[in-house]
Amino acid sequence: MKQTLLCLKRPWIWLCRFRHRRGYGVHSPYAFDYITRVIYEEGMYYKYKDLAEKQRLLAPVKGKEWARQESRKLKRLLFRMVNYARPDMLVDVGPASAASLYLQAGREEADCLHADDLSELFLESGVPVGFLYLHDEARPDLMRQVFEVCVKRTTSQSVFAVRGIHASKAMRQLWHAMRRHERVGVTFDLYDLGILLFDRTKNKQDYIVNFVNYGFKR
Helix, strand or coil: CHHHHHHHHHHHHHHHCHHHCCCCCCCCHHHHHHHHHHHCCCCCCHHHHHHHHHHHHHHHHHCHHHHHCCCHHHHHHHHHHHHHHCCCEEEEECCCCCHHHHHHHHCCCCEEEEECCHHHCCCCCCCCCCEEEECCCCCHHHHHHHHHHHHHHCCCCCEEEEECCCCCHHHHHHHHHHHHCCCCCCEEECCCEEEEECCCCCCCCEEECCCCCCCCCC
16 A cells, blocks of 8 residues: 555656756756766666676575665666765665665675674774665664764765655654765755765755656666
8 A cells, every 4th residue: 555655656756856857957067967977877887787687586586675675767876876986885784685786886896885784884994985875764763873873984075875765754854964964065865865975175055856766666
């Protein structure tokens, strides 16, 4: 029932965000470049096909939920974000999902750490977090704790991706707090995903981007 309601709601959300498509009205060259070259990049990376096949082969072993936690659209975006950021340290916190394949493929040379809980978040002293994918919206307190640990290890090149920023009142409040953090610069609200950038030489501003899927977890 919940998934059906979400499917019915998404076209309305997309329409409400229609004027925020493809960088329309964005005057910052920095933000416009990120929207057009990363979020809306439509090039068919050769790895997309390989990743889809790898996911298909692993799904019977990992389970349907592993394969379906993120839409294909979102997984490809995560790949592009990592590919663009070129992080040396990639942190993936939340339930195991196929998104990890796309994250690692975006920067194969990066050191990757996956953690299901805060107790598994073993970060080597002095090593900055270049990219964080935070995706356990059912546990907002955990996401807040992980954010507070990782935000202290950011550089101007770091990028955080936060899934489910509109999933609940608690997540909306958390997203608001993240955007207001003193280290955070430009942010993007894609509805299903929030993006935090940390280059404070750019004017701090929050952008809404129309990146909503019509279907549920397509």
